[in-house]
Amino acid sequence: MKYGYSGRMANLNGTATREIFKLLSRPEIISFAGGLPASECLPKKEIQEIAAGLLGGKDAMRILQYGTSEGFDDFRDALAHYVGKVGIHGVKRENTLVISGGQNGIDLMLKTLIDKGDTVLVEDPTYLAFLQILNSYEGRAVGVKSNADGLDIADLTEKIKKHKPKLLYVVPTFSNPTGKTYSAANRKAIAETTAKYGVTVLEDDPYGKLRFSGESVPALKSFDTCGNIVYITSFSKLISPGLRTGVAVGESEIIRKMTICKQGTDLHTSNLSQLIVKEYMEKYLDAHIKDSLPLYRERKQAMIDAIDRYMPYLKHTDPDGGLFIFGRLPGGLNATQMLPQAVERNVAYIQGSVFYAGGGHEDTIRLNYSNANTEQIERGIKSLAKLIEEKIGGRK
Ligand SMILES: Cc1ncc(COP(=O)(O)O)c(C=O)c1O
Numbered sequence: 001m002k003y004g005y006s007g008r009m010a011n012l013n014g015t016a017t018r019e020i021f022k023l024l025s026r027p028e029i030i031s032f033a034g035g036l037p038a039s040e041c042l043p044k045k046e047i048q049e050i051a052a053g054l055l056g057g058k059d060a061m062r063i064l065q066y067g068t069s070e071g072f073d074d075f076r077d078a079l080a081h082y083v084g085k086v087g088i089h090g091v092k093r094e095n096t097l098v099i100s101g102g103q104n105g106i107d108l109m110l111k112t113l114i115d116k117g118d119t120v121l122v123e124d125p126t127y128l129a130f131l132q133i134l135n136s137y138e139g140r141a142v143g144v145k146s147n148a149d150g151l152d153i154a155d156l157t158e159k160i161k162k163h164k165p166k167l168l169y170v171v172p173t174f175s176n177p178t179g180k181t182y183s184a185a186n187r188k189a190i191a192e193t194t195a196k197y198g199v200t201v202l203e204d205d206p207y208g209k210l211r212f213s214g215e216s217v218p219a220l221k222s223f224d225t226c227g228n229i230v231y232i233t234s235f236s237k238l239i240s241p242g243l244r245t246g247v248a249v250g251e252s253e254i255i256r257k258m259t260i261c262k263q264g265t266d267l268h269t270s271n272l273s274q275l276i277v278k279e280y281m282e283k284y285l286d287a288h289i290k291d292s293l294p295l296y297r298e299r300k301q302a303m304i305d306a307i308d309r310y311m312p313y314l315k316h317t318d319p320d321g322g323l324f325i326f327g328r329l330p331g332g333l334n335a336t337q338m339l340p341q342a343v344e345r346n347v348a349y350i351q352g353s354v355f356y357a358g359g360g361h362e363d364t365i366r367l368n369y370s371n372a373n374t375e376q377i378e379r380g381i382k383s384l385a386k387l388i389e390e391k392i393g394g395r396k
Contacts, residue, residue: 030380071098087218105232125355143357150182174322191223207322212297214320306381
């Protein structure tokens with residue numbers, strides 16, 4: 001069959017993501033490739049109990065019937081209160097939209113704002129799927145430089161003046177892929193700069209609550225003085241990605257536009273998921289996060305220790321939370337070319353180049369530590385180090 005694909009399909013290739021999912025299904029693989037929360041932290045028993053109670057009680061009919069695109073009012077009110085914990089205050093119901101995970105929020109934001117050829121500024125490197133979704137709307141990503149503090153404000157200003165972007169997209173806390181966090185001063189500077197030039201900002205925060213060391217930093221949105229920042233967060237890494245639930249917070253005007261887009265995309269987020277998350281938030285969430293953090297801390301530390309022991313030549317980030325370490329291979333090794341050889345030795349990672357707006361940076365890799373136990377992390381890093389040393393001719 002010859003299908004008449006749209007022109008925008010020419011820009012789309014899901015290769016990197018598809019490869020990840022193929023690898024995950026092979027049991028012998030030690031995968032540092034995905035971005036999944038630790039399966040030990042998925043609260044099966046509590047969700048089972050909540051779901052049974054909801055479906056056996058007075059909410060059964062509102063769960064089984066269609067809902068509104070904005071989400072349930074009582075859940076939206078709870079979410080308006082919830083984002084106060086990251087310093088976003090004064091949020092009303094009309095400032096919230098229940099989304100089917102952060103991915104849905106990104107898609108709705110881009111659907112709302114982006115015409116063919118529009119420019120979006122992103123931190124370089126940034127979340128791969130953001131670049132893919134932007135491609136599907138035929139937008140153009142331009143990378144902004146960053147430093148230890150966050151975004152390079154001089155570069156941001158220059159690129160705003162040069163490209164007149166529709167949007168700036170950032171993951172300021174425990175970024176995917178680097179694990180880096182922007183300082184409060186840097187967030188304030190980003191808020192001021194984008195407000196000054198009238199640039200809309202999408203702050204994506206799926207990992208902020210997964211902090212296992214250091215002091216928490218208020219959301220970028222908490223520095224918003226003119227309503228140009230939309231904040232999205234999700235329960236995927238905190239409760240369960242399968243529930244597909246999160247929230248977008250912004251001025252009621254743009255939330256309304258995103259809601260209209262959501263009607264066409266998925267009509268509304270699953271009613272059952274919304275009410276499960278609402279009840280889970282009330283009863284368990286804070287304690288669950290507290291109980292989960294030691295496991296993430298332990299696995300991150302196991303990976304850092306293994307890197308220090310077996311590949312001290314790898315320049316890498318050392319995050320205080322989230323799921324990822326980002327590294328630069330020695331001797332200009334090409335991570336894309338090395339990946340099949342690593343997989344032959346049963347270790348998977350993601351080449352860093354796919355996270356850059358303009359590609360390149362072929363010697364970078366993203367390592368995820370949440371989905372392997374400490375013994376597998378040690379074995380996987382050791383095996384990767386052996387491969388690297390074979391390629392560069394010994395330890396350098
Ligand atoms: C930065 C970032 N944004 C959004 C998402 C999407 O997550 P979800 O749609 O499950 O909330 C992810 C998932 O890994 C992510 O890393």
